[in-house]
Amino acid sequence: MQLKSSEETASKAELIWAITGILVVFFAAMLSMNIVITALPVIVSELGGTQIQYAWVLTGLLLANASSTLVWGKLADMYSKKVLFQAANIIFFTSSLAAGLAPNMEFLIGARVVQGIGMGGLISLAMAIMGSIVSPRERGKYAGYIGAVLAASTAAGPLIGGVTVDTLGWRWCFWVGIPLCLAALVVVHTKLKVPRYGTPGKIDVFGVILLVTGCSALLIWLSFAGTPEFFEWISLPSALLIGGALAVIAVFVIVERRIANPIVRLGMLRDRTTILAAISSAAIAPALFSCLLFLAQYFQIGRGFTPTEAGLMLLPVVGGNMLGALITGRLITRYGKWKIYIVTGAIVMSTAMFGLGFVLGADTPIWLIIGALIVVGLGFGAQMQNLMLVVQNTVPVTRVGQASSLIAFCRILGGAAGTAILGSVMAVAVGTSAVAPTNGTNPVYAEATGTLFLIAACITSVAVFTNIAIKEVPLRTTV
The missing domain is CATH 1.10.287 (Helix Hairpins)
Structure with a gap:
């Protein structure tokens, strides 16, 4: 099969519109995951939930996300990526509407599971579409854009969630992304053109x-x-x-x-680069998914901040993430080298997390927390999208959907596992099943968060060794 370059499959204007539509809905999906971080202490307290249910609002979404990612990736290699992307978008905003109407914790967790199915499609298909219309060498730049959008949604999510809870109420946290989803439906339908390489088959x-x-x-x-x-x-x-x-x-x-x-070609795991990148992706996930969730509890319940203030305190980690993704993406596109960035990123991220684990408590200076969170974000941003890029470079375009979804699956499953582990540890540490109210200060939550960061740092440090073991291979200049 003769593969076409991105310039042959789409004009520059069409490519820009296509990327814009993908990034808009990608932003909406990630916003919806992160917007509840600062709202969740209030939500769980109002609905009478437990500490375990607190964690499962995110764990359920991540589990469904991870499980469905492989299905979406397989479908992407057989059917129209554009049609699948639109279907995932519809599932996502419909379940977002339902989550905002939740009368109890069980209904909310169920709606978040369905939301995770749609999100799994949006994330994996965004990567697969990118891999079908942009060459690996140029993809470093666009991967940086995706990383930046991820960072922006992660930054805006907690802050918007805090402001929304303090003004409109927590139910609106699930509804603010719906207009973006509808806008993306129109843009993607009218502008996106994706070459089709696979053939239909059974799931x-x-x-x-x-x-x-x-x-x-x-x-x-x-x-x-x-x-x-x-x-x-x-x-x-x-x-x-x-x-x-x-x-x-x-x-x-x-x-x-x-x-x-x-659904999964296990033969892909025989490739050294793929298996190591998969392990690294799972190991670094708790640094962003899990830690932000429990930092919201730390600032609101452990330190007495409002939801809006807690959202502001999470900006350093996502700001660092954005810078790390953008800078390394540009450097990779310019020079073609990538290993130095994922290795350095793993080292600085794990070091900063260990430092936070030892100092985090009820009286930790805010400036120290901010500095450490910036470093954590920089290290994470240097790895996440670049690990995806490395794997996509090892497979033909006909299997880029499966390869992308495999890495996304490992990353999200790592986040779900990390959230489940840390949620269980927090439940034991605070000594009660019920989540404390947010209208006071409970130093137990502050001290317990330090323990959580130590555990998370041990998990993320695995990526240091796996990233070192990955062999650097030159990036292709064709799709």
């Missing part, structure tokens, strides 16, 4: 069910094990969950190796 539904079941069992175990109101780490329920999860995953591997059209 491995059984494989999807096995994967979701196995991952869900593991996350449930990570969430509830060790908490007094549920069960101990070493207990019959723990054994059943772990044993069941491992058995289901083993069956999943057997099924995927034998069928003709698997």
Whole structure:
């Protein structure tokens, strides 16, 4: 198959419009995930939720996101990426509307699960479309744009969420992204042109069910094990969950190796670059997904800040993320080298997180927290999109959807696992299942957050070793 360059598949104006439409809906999706970070303490308190449910508002979304990402990626290699992108957009804004109408925590978590399915499509398809219309060498620049949009939505989300809770009420946090989704539907429909390389085929539904079941069992175990109101780490329920999860995953591997059209081509994991990048993507995820969620509790419940003030305090980490993504993306496009950035990013990010873990408490100077969070963001931004770029460079364009979704799956599953683990640790540390009210100061939450950062730093430090082990390969100049 002769592949075309991006200039041959679309004019410059069409490419700019296409990228703009993708970035708009990508921003709306990521905004909706991050906007609840500062609103969540108020939401859970008002709906009478528990500390475990607090974590599962994000964990449920990330689990559905991760599980559906592989399906969307597989579909992207067989059908129209444009049509799939639009379908994911519709699922996303419909579930966003439902989440804002939630009468209780169970309904809210369910709506967030459906929202995660739509989000999984938007994220993986955005990467797959980018990989189909832009060459890897030029993709560094556009990957930087995606990283910047991610950082901007992460920055704007907590702040907008805080202001919305303090003014309109928390339900509006789920509705503010709907106009952006509708606008993106129009832009993408009229402007996006994506070359189609794959051929239609059957979807491995059984494989999807096995994967979701196995991952869900593991996350449930990570969430509830060790908490007094549920069960101990070493207990019959723990054994059943772990044993069941491992058995289901083993069956999943057997099924995927034998069928003709698997949801995951396990052969991709035999590639050294892909497996190492997948591990790194999972390891760094808690630095952004999980830590921001519990920093919102730290500032509101542990330090007595308002939701708006808490949103402002999260800007340093996402500002650093934006700078890291933009600068490294530009440098990669200009010079073609990428390994130095992902290795350096992993080292500085983990170092800053360990530092925060040791000093974070009820009386930690704010300037110290801000400085450390900027460094964490810089390190994360230097890695996230660049790890995706590295993997896309190793596969032909006909499999870029699966490769993109595999890395996105590992990243999001790592975030879900990190959130589940840290949520369980927080529940044990604060010694109660109910979330404390937000109209006071509870130093227990402040001290517990330091412990969470130490645990998260240990997880993210894995990326230092895996990034060093990745072999640098020159980036292609064609799609």
